[in-house]
Amino acid sequence: MSLRFAILGFLSVRPLTGYELKQTFDRSVRHFWSADQAGIYRALGELARDGFVQFERVAQATRPDRKVYEITESGVTALVAWLAEPPETPARREPLLVKLFFASRLNAASFRDLLQAELTAVESELAAFADYAAVMSARFDTLDVSAQSALLGPAITLTNGALLGVAYRSWLVGLLARHDDVSLSVTALLDDVRNALGNA
Amino acid sequence: MSLRFAILGFLSVRPLTGYELKQTFDRSVRHFWSADQAGIYRALGELARDGFVQFERVAQATRPDRKVYEITESGVTALVAWLAEPPETPARREPLLVKLFFASRLNAASFRDLLQAELTAVESELAAFADYAAVMSARFDTLDVSAQSALLGPAITLTNGALLGVAYRSWLVGLLARHDDVSLSVTALLDDVRNALGNA
DNA sequence: ATCATATATATGATATTGCATATATGTGTT
DNA sequence: AACACATATATGCAATATCATATATATGAT
Numbered sequence: 531m532s533l534r535f536a537i538l539g540f541l542s543v544r545p546l547t548g549y550e551l552k553q554t555f556d557r558s559v560r561h562f563w564s565a566d567q568a569g570i571y572r573a574l575g576e577l578a579r580d581g582f583v584q585f586e587r588v589a590q591a592t593r594p595d596r597k598v599y600e601i602t603e604s605g606v607t608a609l610v611a612w613l614a615e616p617p618e619t620p621a622r623r624e625p626l627l628v629k630l631f632f633a634s635r636l637n638a639a640s641f642r643d644l645l646q647a648e649l650t651a652v653e654s655e656l657a658a659f660a661d662y663a664a665v666m667s668a669r670f671d672t673l674d675v676s677a678q679s680a681l682l683g684p685a686i687t688l689t690n691g692a693l694l695g696v697a698y699r700s701w702l703v704g705l706l707a708r709h710d711d712v713s714l715s716v717t718a719l720l721d722d723v724r725n726a727l728g729n730a
Numbered sequence: 731m732s733l734r735f736a737i738l739g740f741l742s743v744r745p746l747t748g749y750e751l752k753q754t755f756d757r758s759v760r761h762f763w764s765a766d767q768a769g770i771y772r773a774l775g776e777l778a779r780d781g782f783v784q785f786e787r788v789a790q791a792t793r794p795d796r797k798v799y800e801i802t803e804s805g806v807t808a809l810v811a812w813l814a815e816p817p818e819t820p821a822r823r824e825p826l827l828v829k830l831f832f833a834s835r836l837n838a839a840s841f842r843d844l845l846q847a848e849l850t851a852v853e854s855e856l857a858a859f860a861d862y863a864a865v866m867s868a869r870f871d872t873l874d875v876s877a878q879s880a881l882l883g884p885a886i887t888l889t890n891g892a893l894l895g896v897a898y899r900s901w902l903v904g905l906l907a908r909h910d911d912v913s914l915s916v917t918a919l920l921d922d923v924r925n926a927l928g929n930a
Numbered sequence: 931a932t933c934a935t936a937t938a939t940a941t942g943a944t945a946t947t948g949c950a951t952a953t954a955t956g957t958g959t960t
Numbered sequence: 961a962a963c964a965c966a967t968a969t970a971t972g973c974a975a976t977a978t979c980a981t982a983t984a985t986a987t988g989a990t
Contacts, residue, residue: 532825533976539832549938559831562824566978571940592985594938613832614840616847617825621947624762625732625817627890631759632739632813633883640814647816656927663923670916678916683833685919690827690901692923697897701890716870716878719885723863723892727856733946749968766948771970792955794968821977 531618533565534573534582538601538609541583543680545600548574558684561655561691574599582608642709649702652695659692731818733765734773734782738801738809741783743880745800748774758884761855761891774799782808842909849902852895859892 540546540554548571555565574597577583582605588596601609626648633641666688670681704722708714740746740754748771755765774797777783782805788796801809826848833841866888870881904922908914 531976532823532828536828536831539828539835542832542835547938548940549936559828562822562827564821568940568979569977572976575940590938592937594940594984596938609832610835613829613836614843617829617844619851620823620825621764622762623732623820625820627762627887628732628736628739628759629813629817630890631736631883631887632742632809633886634880635739635742635810636813643814644817651819659923660927663920663927666916667920670920680834681916682914682919683831685916685923686830686833686905687827689905689919689922689926690830692926693901694894694897696926697894701893705886705889714882716866716881716885719882719889720863720867720870722889723859723885726889726892726896727860727863731946747968748970768949768970769947775970790968792967794954794970796968 532563533569534577535609535612536563536565537570537573537577538582538605538612541599541601542606542609545586545598547596547598549596551599559687561659562687577605581605638709642706645702645706645709649699649706652699652702656692656695656699659688659695662688663692732763733769734777735809735812736763736765737770737773737777738782738805738812741799741801742806742809745798747796747798749796751799759887761859762887777805781805838909842906845902845906845909849899849906852899852902856892856895856899859888859895862888863892 536555536559537551540551546554548567551570551574552565552567555563555570574583574585578585578599581602583599583601585597585599588598590596626644629636629644630641636644666681666684670678673681705714708718736755736759737751740751746754748767751770751774752765752767755763755770774783774785778785778799781802783799783801785797785799788798790796826844829836829844830841836844866881866884870878873881905914908918
């Protein structure tokens with residue numbers, strides 16, 4: 531469901547083709563919403579069927595025709611209504627946490643490898659966020675005041691990614707440190723929980 | 731895929747029925763892996779077909795027969811192998827962030843409502859974590875040393891939930907504060923990002 | 931020369947998910 | 961008396977999601 535509205539959101543900024551939408555998703559919202567290429571084309575078909583978007587076919591010399599989609603008035607209405615609705619809360623799925631939940635069945639080396647690989651992944655994600663912040667900052671300076679406000683949403687979600695990413699990294703680093711100096715114990719972890727939650 | 735192995739994980743502790751598995755999921759791993767009741771029964775069927783579990787039918791007076799599933803030797807092997815494998819990284823789906831990404835189309839009240847509702851949800855989640863920590867702590871004291879190690883995994887994932895939950899709450903509280911004193915701006919947010927990522 | 935990548939849209943097949951519903955009965959609540 | 965909730969398993973169906981593949985060509989890399 532959200533995919534359709536995320537597409538409407540992007541089209542409310544400017545008309546795009548399915549191909550460009552895929553790139554846009556990958557560049558901007560990938561860390562909290564990834565979209566499958568086939569899914570985008572299917573969703574565009576449904577949105578057109580429902581009258582929320584319309585497209586113009588643009589012929590090209592050597593490549594397939596572009597279908598440039600633009601949002602309709604009823605599309606804007608639907609988008610704005612959806613944005614204000616309470617969000618769905620889809621099931622969280624964290625395979626790594628499932629594995630760690632059964633940590634007592636893992637040997638020390640495998641346990642460490644899992645954490646280390648995740649740490650590497652998070653660090654590259656954080657590096658990507660830093661780049662993204664720099665790009666946004668530069669872009670911001672080139673825009674006039676009215677256009678700058680369009681960057682507010684992206685900046686909000688970027689902040690989310692950065693803050694949560696940093697917390698996630700601390701958690702991983704803490705676990706690895708505890709694991710390496712053999713202080714990884716239930717009591718130590720429960721103390722961490724109490725500390726975090728601010729209970730004495 | 732992970733559902734099947736999560737089930738194997740629980741069955742590696744002790745034999746359970748599908749009904750009990752559903753309760754177990756809801757009580758222990760719900761915040762990072764929620765399981766559908768129908769899905770559990772279907773997964774049990776597949777695991778039995780693959781020889782990873784077997785069940786014993788236990789007749790009951792007034793209720794349907796219980797089917798008590800236990801893990802087989804090949805099930806344990808498969809579980810241990812899966813645990814050490816690099817985890818899949820399923821697509822993250824955060825409808826709230828999608829909505830916030832298009833924040834410039836939201837009026838101030840709706841924007842605030844979204845954040846406030848999420849904050850309420852997070853706070854009750856954090857309260858649940860505090861309870862869970864207390865329960866685990868009490869349980870820990872009643873167990874002998876060998877059994878205590880089985881709580882390590884649950885303590886690890888609980889720590890994850892608590893630390894990330896607290897970070898998420900800070901993010902929400904910060905946004906609400908900025909929103910209320912009209913300091914919610916792209917430049918302020920980008921500064922937050924730079925601060926979090928530790929770049930001067 | 932060959933291979934990968936980019937541009938551009940689309941379908942088929944499968945996998946997974948979630949939701950509703952069916953069956954059967956005891957207990958507790960309003 | 962009616963209704964919700966707990967116990968217990970299971971199927972049907974619709975909605976999504978994911979993966980592979982098809983078509984066509986240009987450009988850049990090895």
